[in-house]
Amino acid sequence: MSKLQSQKDYENFRDRLKKKRDPERLLVSLCAGSGCGASGTEEVREALEQEVSKNGLKGKVEVKVTGCHGFCEQGPIMVIYPDGIFYPKVKPEDVPEIVSETIVSRQVIKRLLYKDPVSKKRISKEEDVPFYNQQHRIVFGNNGFIDPANIDDYIAVDGYFALVKVLFSMSPEEVISAIKESGLRGRGGGGFPTGIKWETCRKAHGDIRYAMCNADEGDPGAYMDRSLLEGNPHSVLEGMIIGAYAIGSNQGFVYVRNEYPLAVKNLGIGIKQAEEYGLLGKNILGSGFDFTVKISRGGGAFVCGESTALMRSLEGKVGRPTAKYIHTVDKGYRDSPSTLNNVETWANVPVIINKGAEWYASLGTERSKGTKVFSLVGKVRNTGLVEVPMGTPLRTIIYDIGGGIPKKKKFKAVQTGGPSGGCIPEDFLDLPVDYERLAEVGSIMGSGGMIVMDQDTCMVDLARYFVDFLKNESCGQCTPCREGITQMSEILADICEGNGKEGDIKLLEELAVMIKRFSLCGLGKTAPNPVLTTILYFRDEYETHIKDKKCPAGVCKALFHYEIDEELCNGCRLCALKCPQKAITGEKKKSHHIDQDKCIKCGICYNACKFDAIIIH
Amino acid sequence: MTTIKGEPQVKQEPIDTAYLDNVLEQNMQDPENLIMILQDISAKYNYLPREALNYVVERLNVPMSLIYSAATFYKAFSLTPRGKYIINVCLGTACHVRGAGKIKESLEERLNIHEGETTEDLKFTLETVRCLGCCALGPVITVNEKAYGGLDRGKALKVIEQYEREA
Numbered sequence: 001m002s003k004l005q006s007q008k009d010y011e012n013f014r015d016r017l018k019k020k021r022d023p024e025r026l027l028v029s030l031c032a033g034s035g036c037g038a039s040g041t042e043e044v045r046e047a048l049e050q051e052v053s054k055n056g057l058k059g060k061v062e063v064k065v066t067g068c069h070g071f072c073e074q075g076p077i078m079v080i081y082p083d084g085i086f087y088p089k090v091k092p093e094d095v096p097e098i099v100s101e102t103i104v105s106r107q108v109i110k111r112l113l114y115k116d117p118v119s120k121k122r123i124s125k126e127e128d129v130p131f132y133n134q135q136h137r138i139v140f141g142n143n144g145f146i147d148p149a150n151i152d153d154y155i156a157v158d159g160y161f162a163l164v165k166v167l168f169s170m171s172p173e174e175v176i177s178a179i180k181e182s183g184l185r186g187r188g189g190g191g192f193p194t195g196i197k198w199e200t201c202r203k204a205h206g207d208i209r210y211a212m213c214n215a216d217e218g219d220p221g222a223y224m225d226r227s228l229l230e231g232n233p234h235s236v237l238e239g240m241i242i243g244a245y246a247i248g249s250n251q252g253f254v255y256v257r258n259e260y261p262l263a264v265k266n267l268g269i270g271i272k273q274a275e276e277y278g279l280l281g282k283n284i285l286g287s288g289f290d291f292t293v294k295i296s297r298g299g300g301a302f303v304c305g306e307s308t309a310l311m312r313s314l315e316g317k318v319g320r321p322t323a324k325y326i327h328t329v330d331k332g333y334r335d336s337p338s339t340l341n342n343v344e345t346w347a348n349v350p351v352i353i354n355k356g357a358e359w360y361a362s363l364g365t366e367r368s369k370g371t372k373v374f375s376l377v378g379k380v381r382n383t384g385l386v387e388v389p390m391g392t393p394l395r396t397i398i399y400d401i402g403g404g405i406p407k408k409k410k411f412k413a414v415q416t417g418g419p420s421g422g423c424i425p426e427d428f429l430d431l432p433v434d435y436e437r438l439a440e441v442g443s444i445m446g447s448g449g450m451i452v453m454d455q456d457t458c459m460v461d462l463a464r465y466f467v468d469f470l471k472n473e474s475c476g477q478c479t480p481c482r483e484g485i486t487q488m489s490e491i492l493a494d495i496c497e498g499n500g501k502e503g504d505i506k507l508l509e510e511l512a513v514m515i516k517r518f519s520l521c522g523l524g525k526t527a528p529n530p531v532l533t534t535i536l537y538f539r540d541e542y543e544t545h546i547k548d549k550k551c552p553a554g555v556c557k558a559l560f561h562y563e564i565d566e567e568l569c570n571g572c573r574l575c576a577l578k579c580p581q582k583a584i585t586g587e588k589k590k591s592h593h594i595d596q597d598k599c600i601k602c603g604i605c606y607n608a609c610k611f612d613a614i615i616i617h
Numbered sequence: 618m619t620t621i622k623g624e625p626q627v628k629q630e631p632i633d634t635a636y637l638d639n640v641l642e643q644n645m646q647d648p649e650n651l652i653m654i655l656q657d658i659s660a661k662y663n664y665l666p667r668e669a670l671n672y673v674v675e676r677l678n679v680p681m682s683l684i685y686s687a688a689t690f691y692k693a694f695s696l697t698p699r700g701k702y703i704i705n706v707c708l709g710t711a712c713h714v715r716g717a718g719k720i721k722e723s724l725e726e727r728l729n730i731h732e733g734e735t736t737e738d739l740k741f742t743l744e745t746v747r748c749l750g751c752c753a754l755g756p757v758i759t760v761n762e763k764a765y766g767g768l769d770r771g772k773a774l775k776v777i778e779q780y781e782r783e784a
Binding site for chain 1: 757
């Protein structure tokens with residue numbers, strides 16, 4: 001492939017690619033995102049390739065191994081075009097039938113179709129699955145059609161056209177005002193207006209500027225950045241090149257977690273291919289604009305997602321944040337003006353340029369525009385990545401798209417924003433999700449983690465979980481964060497272990513105020529949020545732990561035990577067979593008994609019992 | 618001579634200087650790329666051998682204190698040898714609410730080591746990670762780079778048994 005040297009070169013090449021791709025051709029799209037990969041995509045792919053060649057179908061059917069389709073819980077996912085037949089949880093042994101029936105005879109195999117857990121109906125097309133049909137996928141939508149290791153796939157869906165438009169018909173100022181008009185705000189957590197960030201960086205003093213991508217996706221429970229980098233790395237790169245043009249930068253970095261090996265690999269391939277095509281590097285598309293991108297792999301420290309810490313880490317140092325009276329847009333990497341945006345923010349940029357700022361601003365709410373990708377996980381039926389317009393109510397996301405809470409359990413709360421966020425109780429389920437509304441109820445948007453919790457989640461334990469997480473991740477340089485969080489952690493541990501005292505809640509609240517006010521960086525300033533929101537909305541649970549020494553959810557081991565209800569137990573023996581400690585005894589068809597001395601409270605019996613006879617006491 | 622706390626008690630094999638030269642070359646011998654250099658060393662040895670760090674000190678002309686600060690700050694690095702199979706239990710929020718803590722406990726019990734430790738035969742190291750990004754499949758563990766999702770206590774132990782059988 002020789003380099004594309006002009007707008008015309010690009011357009012001719014793209015049109016040739018499009019012409020070659022008959023929309024009526026047989027195409028099998030097989031998801032190989034990290035979720036599906038863990039569920040066995042590789043075995044399915046091998047079986048599929050074998051079967052395709054065995055049936056002499058090579059050349060007649062195209063097998064595309066793609067990035068994340070989003071419905072990760074149902075992996076490995078296979079979609080067969082042109083009919084769009086959707087097969088979830090495909091196993092290698094299903095493949096021969098899929099090839100002979102669906103690919104050769106174009107027949108649907110009913111038993112392999114997705115069964116909607118709510119309506120119990122089988123659904124044959126991807127677009128009719130409730131998980132998908134209520135989403136609005138402007139950033140994620142192309143993933144199913146793109147082999148991330150093949151730049152042609154991205155160009156065939158008009159990829160890099162936004163870059164062409166920017167390089168040949170827009171000035172940097174025009175790009176910045178388009179981004180400002182679109183209302184795009186940072187998707188990594190803070191929600192700072194992207195256009196203003198770019199403008200400040202462009203105007204900052206300095207000869208060299210840097211455009212950077214923050215892919216140190218640290219919030220536990222959020223993985224949209226991983227899936228974007230793995231599945232559609234060029235959309236992120238294209239956004240970065242456009243941003244670099246706007247701020248006047250020739251050098252960029254992607255700071256990516258080392259825990260994401262596939263993202264590192266696919267991004268590396270993407271950079272190399274874009275360079276070969278003349279879309280990155282010197283004199284991009286003959287426009288005279290130069291931009292190169294390097295990958296920097298993080299070392300596994302949560303605090304490095306903070307902008308100033310990330311810059312230090314890029315410089316090969318320990319990632320300790322600095323005070324923010326000087327912003328990284330003025331003095332960042334190597335003390336030069338640096339624009340740092342999150343993966344999803346960058347991926348929104350080409351969409352805005354292609355479809356127009358006005359169109360983009362028509363999506364969402366008054367102050368939060370566009371869509372947001374959420375990772376809908378935890379105790380919800382349909383787990384996966386969900387892209388919806390800003391302002392979509394929590395209830396729509398959790399119940400209509402997510403299918404509600406499994407196993408007939410009761411919804412308790414949803415946690416948004418990771419360790420800096422908060423827990424939102426049932427009363428606020430109709431809350432439209434945007435930056436402001438989440439802040440009003442004490443949480444934050446964060447990077448988009450949405451962890452659903454049911455009656456079996458203990459809110460005190462959850463607060464302890466986040467505080468312990470932050471205790472381990474605190475860089476340790478400022479006292480309020482280092483000592484304050486440690487104190488909180490000790491108080492919460494006491495409460496969970498049955499040693500809670502009168503006044504502990506008040507002490508936690510006082511510590512929270514101190515940590516929030518005096519910590520140096522965002523990690524400390526937001527660390528008390530999970531504690532404060534759980535106290536605000538679930539104070540009675542704290543009190544039950546402290547006063548009655550009980551954990552109603554059955555999580556804090558010192559505060560509960562399991563018992564078998566004599567009336568409900570019919571002696572089926574399932575619990576006794578499953579108990580790893582052999583702590584359950586009883587005769588067949590007669591009520592059983594748990595030996596409390598042997599029981600380790602692992603909960604296997606509680607989850608196994610089909611008659612709800614195991615009770616938390 | 619520089620010494621490092623937590624130095625391994627196992628027999629030290631001579632370090633592969635050709636590999637280290639290559640790593641340094643690929644990272645342009647730039648101290649700014651220190652974290653990636655350490656990652657590459659860790660990828661080969663599973664930990665950061667003292668000899669290798671001494672070599673980096675010489676070649677990059679940086680103080681050992683700088684390397685030591687990075688090696689102890691970032692979670693990806695270990696100064697003691699780790700097992701052939703590194704088990705990472707994901708303790709992300711989604712895994713936590715689905716019972717990751719219980720999986721960690723059962724693995725600790727089975728392997729008779731605590732989080733952060735390595736079995737005597739240098740076969741397994743048990744570590745935890747704040748989030749692996751497979752949240753929809755929680756609870757998740759990885760063994761080296763392979764991920765296993767949708768686990769419970771029994772399934773997690775079966776995964777480990779599979780590796781126990783291997784040499």
